[in-house]
Amino acid sequence: MTDPLHTDLLDLAQEAARRAGVLLRDGRPADLAVAATKSSPIDVVTEMDIAAEKLITGLIAEHRPDDGILGEEGAATEGTSGVRWVIDPLDGTVNYLYGLPTWAVSIAAEQDGETVVGVVAAPMRGETFHAVRGHGAWDGERRLACRPAAPLEQALVSTGFNYVADVRAHQADVAQRLIPLLRDIRRGGSAAVDLCDVAAGRLDGYYERGLHPWDLAAGDLIAREAGALTGGRPGERPSGALAVAGTPGVFEPLQRLLEDFGAWHD
Template sequence: MDSDAQLLSLAVEVAREAGELARTRRDQGVAIAATKSGLADIVTEADREVEQLIRDRIAAARPDDGFLGEESAAKEGSSGLTWVVDPIDGTVNYAYGIPAYAVSIAVVEGPPDPAVWTAVAGVVDNPATGELFRASRGEGAYLDSRRLAILGEPDASGALIATGLSYDPERRIEQFEVLRSVLPLARDIRRMGAASLDLAFVAAGRLDAYYEWGLWPWDMAAGSLLVSEAGGVVGGLAGARASRDLLIAASPEFFGSLEAALTR
């Protein structure tokens, strides 16, 4: 079986090519292809084109691996490895020209389910800034040549905490109520609109913590590995693994405080 380093190298190569295609299509102007759960949750033609490029490159290099992407049908492989892909995370930002979107590619062992898989390599590429975050199992997380390390316990001014909001208006109201319990811990709140970048920024020490409900496997796969390899904790409530129910990412020192605020 190929090493984690070889898998990461392929993920980096494909993410860079996919990111350049996404950036080029953004510069040319994007077209709205469909809606998902509502008008705010859009899909662009570029999403589909970028995912197809990623899928084709991986299939050519590793035909026995599985594939789970946001925009196309899942494929079960025979190698025990699955590529979990979000071709353009932050589609709304992308459509509006906000430079906070990413290509997210992870390789996992086991079923394509965050509750049971083991991530072995992950890449989050922001084509608008040229930043590419990468990690492999047991080898740390990096931005270019810089090894990443999360922040520790926030100081007395509080934590910089990121979150996301549902596209369902009723669910969004509930999330604002929960936010009231989080605010006493916070220096400020950020809502960037791209889960993979939120997780990468926790890994890089640009955020103290991030939490969100309703994430899909492709939203969290690569970014979660970045956080854990940078020394952080990624999980749900009461010892559960991160899932669509909830993802929390923070330092070991701050994780429990945020978890307690989210259950009040």
């Protein structure tokens, strides 16, 4: 039986993600990538991002006013209930800008510092992933399971790159060294969706440096509840230094290579 509190948190997270996803999907101008009503297309994306976070935090405050909140667009309240929401209202902003479908609303709920609920809604893909700690990971009514163990040389692995040129150059070097050792590498553009794709068996692994808590929180729980392993540098939890997820057969050798190749520093 799911803890009634966790059920309530899941219901609220799903409704908030659904509403924010509709706002972002239906509010995106058709010509966003080439023209905008503001000074640049980026301004419009930022406005949509902020509007989505305001919608989410407003709904949470209405139902659970004593909870804490940490949001990408600046929402930060301590709360007194022991529950904190970690929110990325639009993960994959460049994809959103260009009209690519891989962007998502990511909402996680922590209880006493541990993530207990995660929801990642990808409206343009028609998918909403969710997990409650200890109760598996799901895409709607379909239970998710990561891929069967495969050797690293047969692994399809996704990653992401920083927007700072010097950092990207080092990350490209790491990827270049990895590619001959894997089946192939992908760059999806949304950390939350990549983690869910590991959970859904579409990727064998994923890694990235430079993520924030709101990028990771929901997707990390969903991946783990689908049977994947997650971490950072060896013996550490996922963090801004490095986040790694993978099937049980891929996770440790991938993590070791990333350590050897210095993926954890710029």
